[in-house]
Amino acid sequence: MEPLELRRAVEAGRATVSDLGLQVDDVVVIHNSDRVVLRLVPCDVLVRVAPSGQLADAEFEVEVAHRLAGVDAPVAELDPRVAPRVHVRDAFAISLWTYYEPVGPEVAPADYADVFMRHHAALRRIDLDAPHFTDRVAVAMKAVNDREQSPELSDSDRRFLSETLGDLSAAISADQAGDQLLHGEPHPGNVLNTRRGPLFVDLATCCRGPIEFDLAHAPEEVVKHYAGADHDLTHRCRALNWGLFSAWRWRRDDQMPDRAHWRVEGLNRLRTALDRCGPA
Missing domain, CATH: 3.90.1200.10 (Aminoglycoside phosphotransferase (APH), C-terminal lobe)
Structure with a gap:
């Protein structure tokens, strides 16, 4: 995303998580492309923020994750503290995920x-x-x-x-x-x-x-x-x-x-x- 859109995306992610009752003191941009991946601290939630034109894709991803969580699949999970859904704010589709600290070298x-x-x-x-x-x-x-x-x-x-x-x-x-x-x-x-x-x-x-x-x-x-x-x-x-x-x-x-x-x-x-x- 361009700098102006990135700032809007970060603010939309921050505001959404705060409104859900999770504490946000800082935001770290982990990845920036057609959608943004953010780590919010100290609540330690991973947030995916995409343009609202990708709403259907975001909702599909949440549905896939929700189904796979029920069969113990080796996938990143949605944040268990909030309902498994996509939030729309300021023309962005926002989903909340568990943050996993990377460890060790690449997967063998x-x-x-x-x-x-x-x-x-x-x-x-x-x-x-x-x-x-x-x-x-x-x-x-x-x-x-x-x-x-x-x-x-x-x-x-x-x-x-x-x-x-x-x-x-x-x-x-x-x-x-x-x-x-x-x-x-x-x-x-x-x-x-x-x-x-x-x-x-x-x-x-x-x-x-x-x-x-x-x-x-x-x-x-x-x-x-x-x-x-x-x-x-x-x-x-x-x-x-x-x-x-x-x-x-x-x-x-x-x-x-x-x-x-x-x-x-x-x-x-x-x-x-x-x-x-x-x-x-």
Whole structure:
């Protein structure tokens, strides 16, 4: 968020938490992108503040977290001191979460795979209406094929990206018998190493698909420790993820820092990932 919007978001988060009866003396900005993550002290609550246009996503994330808490999933939990809901204030959607102090180094590959398996098992125990991963691909393809949304994408790269997204999506979704609920974007930045063990965060990306779609977001060493994973399918999913990443970067309104670099790098990594894919 830009500085002015960030100040408004911080104040909206502070005021909401104070009105709920929790003491707030200071606010620490932990992450700032299209939405802001704040740590409020001394009440020690983690607050996610997003523009109200993301209200549906915020409400979906809270619902996912609420359902998963009931099956002991390895995920960050909502703050137990307040009702599990999204608050709207000053055009922002605000949700309150438990704050976990990070501990130790990055999660080891074997531990990452173990928390993956436990999370996928928990996701199989809940009933939730979630989109299929192909819905995400359809949105990306629409952005790629619409010159108004991606005006700086060259004709050759537009054709390459559109065809690749379509082909990979069709190949990966050809057999949906093993599809289940997934995290959706369980990359290392969305796994916290805490005193409780590794926990997944950012649950708004929950979708349906093969477990390999999730595994493709993790380092390759992790996949080797996940029993039963289809490595060829994981390679195709990894390529698809780079295709999705590239599609988002070429959108006119994308706000990722160093976007010019990642536009080129994303396409390069997509081509490299495609070279590793086995036959569909």
